[in-house]
Amino acid sequence: MPIVPISGSEKFALQPAPLRADQRSIGSLPLHIVDDETVDGLDPLTYEVVRHRLAAITEEMGDAIKRMSGSVVVTDCNDFGAAIMDEAGDTVQVGLYNMQLAASLDMAAKWTLENRSANPGIKPGDMFLCNDPWVGGGLHQNDVTVLAPLFHDGELFGWTGAVAHQVDLGGVSPGSWSVDGMDVFWESLPTPPVKIVENGAVRADVEDVYLRRSRVPKLVALDLRAKIGANNVAHDRLTALINKYGPDTVKAVMKRMMNDAESRLRAKLLDLPDGTWGAVAHQDGGRAGDRNVYKIVLNMTKTGDRLIFDFTGTDPQVEGIINCTLAGLRGGIMPVMLTMLCPDIPWAPGGIYRTIEIISEPGTINNCTFPAGIGKGSVASAWSTQNAVSETIAGMLSTHPEHSEHLMSVCCGSWDLTVLAGVDQRGGGFVTMLCDAMAGGLGAKVDGDGVDTGGVNCIPMGRVADVEINEFSFPILYLWRREEEDSGGPGKYRGGVGGSSCFIPHDSPVGAVHMVVSAPGKAVPQAPGLAGGYPAATQYDVLVRGSHVLEQLKAGEMPSSLEDLGGEAHTVPPHLETDLGVRDVYYTHWQGGGGLGDPLLREPENVAADVLKGKVSQRAAIGVYGVAVDETGTVDFDATTRQRQTLRLERAGLSHHEAKTGAPA
Structure with a gap:
């Protein structure tokens, strides 16, 4: 039975329209904005000091999460994210933790602005909990976000967000990974943003609803407080920064960070040749017993100072747990953008996103529609999307003698x-x-x-x-x-x-x-x-x-x-x-x-060193690298030359006799 969207679910799958640059309120909610003159007039020294302080605050958020959590996944493995956003929900700074998660916090903040401003309202001391990947803030239901609006003098100044993987939030199977699942109803319940903290106090009713689904509620409750605590730390530090430099200066720095990230990335793209690079990534099996292989197709086109990620040709969403939402697709793009294209550029996704366009048909395995199964989306179709993006960006960077130094082949x-x-x-x-x-x-x-x-x-x-x-x-x-x-x-x-x-x-x-x-x-x-x-x-x-x-x-x-x-x-x-x-x-x-x-073309000495260290077997040394090396690491260079020539001939479908005479043996 094919998966079809449920009527009325569309608003959870669409990214809200961006706010106007001069928009001063959403309904009765006033916004703190600054004009372009204030941004352009920033003192360079002040800009650098405040910019580095904002980056440090995201690191402090990460430290707070680790110190308060009791989950090994968080405390020892760093599977969490933190970000600072402006009043419109655009991301100004992300930390060095899970960038897939942090890259989708802007979606959740924008959705909350659009859908929660009037009812129940967004007020000082509030925080919102979300684990709905169609909204954003995470790539599957186990990624739970706590968003905190930051107010100054009665105006919404910005947002902070903390997100972490929760080890169990219900569903058919422990860990919420239901390998027999057909759709989202086998999995943990996706929850769009709900007010978990009101006027500085945790809402017991909402917390009870949230924890009731988990097999380990005490652990999940502790992680909830870790994320609330991380937001509190960030708000304390941001408030101190605003009091020291003034709200307009801090906001101007936030806007300038995104503008700088955008302009510097555009300049780098102009340095690279135009072209299109393609990749196909795969997922084998959508659920237990499924032996099909599904593909994610990407053609990335660079034109001038823009990148277009076109996923046309990607397979339709499947019955199973491997689909991901638009948040997962974006989460597959941004980490590679940051690490390969922007290692020397401020990590301000709000500016970086301005340089790209995404073409993707809803209803595909990396842009699925409700109620497709997404329990494994973060490390299934989102991960494969990342592989395809990594391959295409590396191909583009390989065309430039300087920028190629930042590329890598696809990682794990x-x-x-x-x-x-x-x-x-x-x-x-x-x-x-x-x-x-x-x-x-x-x-x-x-x-x-x-x-x-x-x-x-x-x-x-x-x-x-x-x-x-x-x-x-x-x-x-x-x-x-x-x-x-x-x-x-x-x-x-x-x-x-x-x-x-x-x-x-x-x-x-x-x-x-x-x-x-x-x-x-x-x-x-x-x-x-x-x-x-x-x-x-x-x-x-x-x-x-x-x-x-x-x-x-x-x-x-x-x-x-x-x-x-x-x-x-x-x-x-x-x-x-x-x-x-x-x-x-x-x-x-x-x-x-x-x-x-x-x-x-690998140096035989390097192959020999790998054999001695247990990185490469002797079988692979001779059969793949064409290097004759014994167990002591000694290379037979004459045998290596002959073996490599044999392997080259085999690639061409020739024997030594054919290569010498041009006639079949």
């Missing part, structure tokens, strides 16, 4: 989701998303290899929780967590390698642990290379039933490979929900980054 191509739930070692209920895959491999650069297990490019400050933290917090025992050879894409410059984790349930009073797996990139590599570079390895997960690990540990032996585990090994499909028994082992192997340049 997919998120290897593992959700664990059950009874912890202290007898309490738990749900968590294991964030080991945050240590993905970064893509290769034009002048060097990608960073091994360096992270994911949409969360610059993303981290992996210590093994000891995970074992202390949850009833699991690691057998290993390590980098994996051959996981980075081969090339003249190699993509950074990914890694793997292997663990068993441990010390839960009930023994078994419930597990939900959702990891694409198993049918099609999702971190392609550039300029002849090869893609990173595909995702690979294995569930071993009835292992011999307990006996090995009792005997003082530590298994170090899948072959050591005994039992019955099952390759895990992209989506699976099951239980881990006390004798079961789960192995999860996430992806590296794409390579850059022909692998046959």
